[in-house]
Amino acid sequence: MTADIAAILAIDGIATGAVYALVAIGTVLIFTVTRVIFIPFGDIAAFTALTLAALDAKQLPGTVGLVVVLACMATIMDVVSLARAGELRSVPKAVLGYLVLPLIVVGIVWLTMRFNPPMPVRIVLALLLIMPISPLLDRIVFRPIADASVLLLLTVSVALHFALVGLGLLFFGPEGVRTEPLTSMAIEIAGVHVSGQTVLILTAALVFSGLLFAFFDFTLIGKALRATALNRTGARLMGIRPARAGTIAYLLGSLMAGVSGVLIAPVNTIFYDSGFLLGLKAFVGAIIGGMTSYPGAALGAFGVGLLESFASFQSSTLKDVIVFSLLIPVLLWRSLASQHSEEEVEE
Amino acid sequence: MTLQQIRLVIAAAIACLVAAPFVLNPFSITLLNYIGIYSLAAIGLALLTGVGGIVSFGQAAFVGVAAYSTAWVTALNGYSPWLGLVLAVVLTCSIAAILGFVTLRLGGHFLSLSTVAWGLAIAFLFGNINGLGQHNGISGIPPISIGPIALVESKQIYFLIWAIVVAVLLLCYNLLDSRIGRAMRALRGGNTLVESLGISAFQIKLVTFVIAAFLGALSGWLYAHLGRFVSPGPFEAGMGIEYLMMAMVGGAGSVLGGVVGAAIVTLLKNTVQDYLPLIAKGASGQLEIVAFSALFILFLQRARQGIVPFLAGFLPDLKQSRPEVAEPLPLRDKPEPGTLLLKVREAQRRFGGLVAVNNVSFEVKSGEILGLIGPNGAGKTTMFNLLTGALRTNSGEIAFAGRSITRDQQFHIARAGISRTFQHVKLRPRMTLLDNVLLGTYSRTRTGLFAGALRLNQAEEASARYEALMQLERVGLGDKPFELAGNLPLGNQRVLEIARALAADPTLLVLDEPAAGLRRQEKLKLAELLRSLRAEHLTILLVEHDMEFVMSLVDRIVVLDFGSKLCEGEPAAIRSDARVQEAYLGGVA
Numbered sequence: 059m060t061a062d063i064a065a066i067l068a069i070d071g072i073a074t075g076a077v078y079a080l081v082a083i084g085t086v087l088i089f090t091v092t093r094v095i096f097i098p099f100g101d102i103a104a105f106t107a108l109t110l111a112a113l114d115a116k117q118l119p120g121t122v123g124l125v126v127v128l129a130c131m132a133t134i135m136d137v138v139s140l141a142r143a144g145e146l147r148s149v150p151k152a153v154l155g156y157l158v159l160p161l162i163v164v165g166i167v168w169l170t171m172r173f174n175p176p177m178p179v180r181i182v183l184a185l186l187l188i189m190p191i192s193p194l195l196d197r198i199v200f201r202p203i204a205d206a207s208v209l210l211l212l213t214v215s216v217a218l219h220f221a222l223v224g225l226g227l228l229f230f231g232p233e234g235v236r237t238e239p240l241t242s243m244a245i246e247i248a249g250v251h252v253s254g255q256t257v258l259i260l261t262a263a264l265v266f267s268g269l270l271f272a273f274f275d276f277t278l279i280g281k282a283l284r285a286t287a288l289n290r291t292g293a294r295l296m297g298i299r300p301a302r303a304g305t306i307a308y309l310l311g312s313l314m315a316g317v318s319g320v321l322i323a324p325v326n327t328i329f330y331d332s333g334f335l336l337g338l339k340a341f342v343g344a345i346i347g348g349m350t351s352y353p354g355a356a357l358g359a360f361g362v363g364l365l366e367s368f369a370s371f372q373s374s375t376l377k378d379v380i381v382f383s384l385l386i387p388v389l390l391w392r393s394l395a396s397q398h399s400e401e402e403v404e405e
Numbered sequence: 406m407t408l409q410q411i412r413l414v415i416a417a418a419i420a421c422l423v424a425a426p427f428v429l430n431p432f433s434i435t436l437l438n439y440i441g442i443y444s445l446a447a448i449g450l451a452l453l454t455g456v457g458g459i460v461s462f463g464q465a466a467f468v469g470v471a472a473y474s475t476a477w478v479t480a481l482n483g484y485s486p487w488l489g490l491v492l493a494v495v496l497t498c499s500i501a502a503i504l505g506f507v508t509l510r511l512g513g514h515f516l517s518l519s520t521v522a523w524g525l526a527i528a529f530l531f532g533n534i535n536g537l538g539q540h541n542g543i544s545g546i547p548p549i550s551i552g553p554i555a556l557v558e559s560k561q562i563y564f565l566i567w568a569i570v571v572a573v574l575l576l577c578y579n580l581l582d583s584r585i586g587r588a589m590r591a592l593r594g595g596n597t598l599v600e601s602l603g604i605s606a607f608q609i610k611l612v613t614f615v616i617a618a619f620l621g622a623l624s625g626w627l628y629a630h631l632g633r634f635v636s637p638g639p640f641e642a643g644m645g646i647e648y649l650m651m652a653m654v655g656g657a658g659s660v661l662g663g664v665v666g667a668a669i670v671t672l673l674k675n676t677v678q679d680y681l682p683l684i685a686k687g688a689s690g691q692l693e694i695v696a697f698s699a700l701f702i703l704f705l706q707r708a709r710q711g712i713v714p715f716l717a718g719f720l721p722d723l724k725q726s727r728p729e730v731a732e733p734l735p736l737r738d739k740p741e742p743g744t745l746l747l748k749v750r751e752a753q754r755r756f757g758g759l760v761a762v763n764n765v766s767f768e769v770k771s772g773e774i775l776g777l778i779g780p781n782g783a784g785k786t787t788m789f790n791l792l793t794g795a796l797r798t799n800s801g802e803i804a805f806a807g808r809s810i811t812r813d814q815q816f817h818i819a820r821a822g823i824s825r826t827f828q829h830v831k832l833r834p835r836m837t838l839l840d841n842v843l844l845g846t847y848s849r850t851r852t853g854l855f856a857g858a859l860r861l862n863q864a865e866e867a868s869a870r871y872e873a874l875m876q877l878e879r880v881g882l883g884d885k886p887f888e889l890a891g892n893l894p895l896g897n898q899r900v901l902e903i904a905r906a907l908a909a910d911p912t913l914l915v916l917d918e919p920a921a922g923l924r925r926q927e928k929l930k931l932a933e934l935l936r937s938l939r940a941e942h943l944t945i946l947l948v949e950h951d952m953e954f955v956m957s958l959v960d961r962i963v964v965l966d967f968g969s970k971l972c973e974g975e976p977a978a979i980r981s982d983a984r985v986q987e988a989y990l991g992g993v994a
Binding site for chain 1: 533693
């Protein structure tokens with residue numbers, strides 16, 4: 059391997075790593091606030107790419123159907139549980155949150171599409187359309203078992219991923235998509251060709267993680283989220299509703315995953331089931347960072363991107379084997395590092 | 406229900422299984438074959454996940470390793486399927502042992518995540534190794550032959566599959582009712598509990614893990630020779646979660662649940678495949694995954710315990726007979742009363758910036774009762790955790806019976822003769838009183854995995870059961886040995902912990918607040934019990950807040966305050982000590 063090739067691989071790895079980093083940060087966000095290891099984030103990223111491709115092709119994206127179905131299910135569940143608890147006064151609010159808001163988003167997309175919007179608007183539409191999915195899934199799948207063990211939540215999360223892959227095929231079809239490049243510019247850094255897309259990916263990753271840090275440090279909602287992450291009971295005593303904090307976390311996380319989907323769509327061909335590997339690799343990055351640290355997760359994700367890039371140079375067929383095998387030593391190291399953590403007793 | 410009736414039910418079930426192929430159509434037999442094969446993998450998971458509490462997403466990978474091993478031996482190299490079985494079992498179990506050795510020290514969800522990782526990595530290998538047919542798979546696998554008979558038809562292999570399933574079920578039931586099996590059932594109570602009984606949690610987890618992989622290997626071997634073809638598809642991550650679903654739907658804590666779960670999932674899948682095309686043409690394959698995942702999620706939300714435990718709740722209780730008098734288990738040599746038994750020198754333990762135990766030194770002499778007292782947060786429980794090995798000291802030295810145990814692992818210390826109870830009771834609530842106390846005899850008994858599964862060491866088991874009953878009677882819980890421990894009131898649960906500790910025949914008994922939650926009469930009885938133990942030269946170290954209880958019972962007292970030793974001496978001297986009064990009541994203004 060020459061220095062040139064190494065440089066190209068490194069740049070490639072960093073670009074991939076940046077995409078993983080966005081998803082990894084979202085994963086950590088959800089895990090700290092809700093204790094759910096949200097495997098389906100990769101699917102959300104893939105669905106964003108598929109949505110964007112459909113918008114590019116002037117078709118109504120399958121996401122619309124998915125959002126409508128999920129919104130109806132979540133509303134029914136919420137209204138039923140409210141009715142059972144005798145809190146009928148809250149029903150209009152539930153209908154507004156779980157049904158009307160998502161439908162408004164769908165309506166906006168449907169209307170805007172008639173005017174052949176330019177690329178940036180289409181990206182915003184795709185992100186808008188993708189954002190309600192995770193909070194709705196949270197309401198349908200995780201809210202009823204919010205107090206279960208991390209292990210049970212993980213099992214449910216893995217099952218949910220498989221459900222989403224199936225729904226993905228149903229709503230998006232089996233064809234792979236690759237969206238048009240966001241930019242055709244290219245620059246040379248120290249004699250190495252760097253595509254504008256790579257620069258864009260890195261910039262976006264930095265900007266969105268920066269925005270997230272700002273949100274956590276400077277807004278009250280951000281602080282409430284941090285409080286919930288630290289101590290759910292304590293946060294509840296302070297008047298923060300963990301369920302609401304969860305919804306916000308899912309919205310933000312989906313945004314991060316959605317952005318990564320937009321960024322990766324022009325580089326890789328995305329299929330309805332491409333999200334699994336994307337999500338899992340981001341997740342490996344998050345684990346390297348210990349599942350609780352945002353900078354750690356981002357760094358870990360970059361590490362995974364680099365490893366994958368160099369591994370695929372050695373053996374393109376075995377790169378995934380290498381990446382996932384790496385997880386085991388990492389887990390061991392993490393587990394040794396957190397010796398004194400209380401063990402979770404199951405019953 | 407009596408044992409006789411249960412045997413009748415088992416015999417009837419086996420008779421039905423034998424008769425089935427003569428009555429059913431070929432399609433149903435094929436279905437039953439697959440149910441049997443999936444059952445084996447699911448039983449493995451039921452042991453690992455349900456009994457041992459280790460959620461694994463990687464079972465499909467083990468099934469795959471075995472299926473590919475036998476395919477390689479038979480289809481590609483032309484050897485006998487029986488040689489394929491040998492390689493399948495050896496390879497799968499070796500891989501499991503290595504993976505387990507590396508990952509089983511991981512805690513909770515980290516361990517499960519690692520199963521996702523290696524499950525995926527192994528599944529990727531199947532499709533990418535040259536010489537294993539890559540994504541096309543390996544075809545032309547020969548059928549299994551028994552003597553001159555080749556098991557070609559599904560009717561023929563049916564008998565082999567279900568004979569293996571029935572044998573595995575019986576062996577698993579025997580195993581779970583033996584010494585190693587009880588240790589496996591204790592795993593869910595957490596490492597601290599398991600190791601305090603002299604059981605190496607890591608070793609038992611590894612054994613459970615390899616057994617699960619072994620059952621996966623049997624499943625994979627049969628799978629390859631039933632379908633006569635292997636490809637990467639059936640061993641991917643999706644199948645891993647399907648096995649998990651079988652184990653959990655059937656009732657993860659129960660071995661029979663593996664079979665029931667495999668049957669339900671397989672039949673349901675079959676039905677779904679029949680009806681989904683009527684609803685949505687073309688996309689039925691994907692809808693199947695959606696429907697299945699949705700059902701699984703619903704199940705996990707609503708009915709986590711599973712079907713078999715749910716149904717078992719309706720059955721009349723099994724009438725078990727009380728353990729009979731048997732040869733007693735051998736006793737440990739106790740040191741002479743008055744000699745030095747435990748020596749703690751300058752022990753220190755920090756948690757971050759907090760020094761929970763600060764350079765504490767004291768000694769315990771054989772045959773005495775020493776009380777460790779001090780206000781809340783004084784470091785008493787931390788001290789107990791240090792000398793039982795549940796926590797490591799940062800500095801200082803602890804010696805027991807003349808030997809340093811400072812760096813020993815917890816289960817070694819327990820085996821050396823220190824038994825303990827816990828401030829927050831740690832029992833196995835779904836196990837009977839007798840089984841809980843039997844856990845205490847683990848370090849005094851020898852029966853291994855195979856002897857347990859084959860019921861070879863019944864004499865030792867009878868001795869252990871008799872010993873457990875004796876200890877239950879000694880603490881006054883002997884009237885209902887088959888009651889579930891979780892049904893006892895808290896006070897009696899503490900007493901049950903003492904019985905369990907005594908069953909280990911300890912030299913030093915370490916009791917953390919044994920009288921908390923007891924009523925006055927019960928406290929008096931407990932004090933009487935402890936005195937009688939002292940009369941038998943047992944040494945006792947106890948933490949207790951009830952001063953009347955402590956003062957009337959103990960020989961000497963060590964007082965801790967803010968992690969440091971305040972003073973030590975006889976009860977009367979401690980009672981009048983100004984420093985102790987200040988620590989408990991605040992300074993005299």
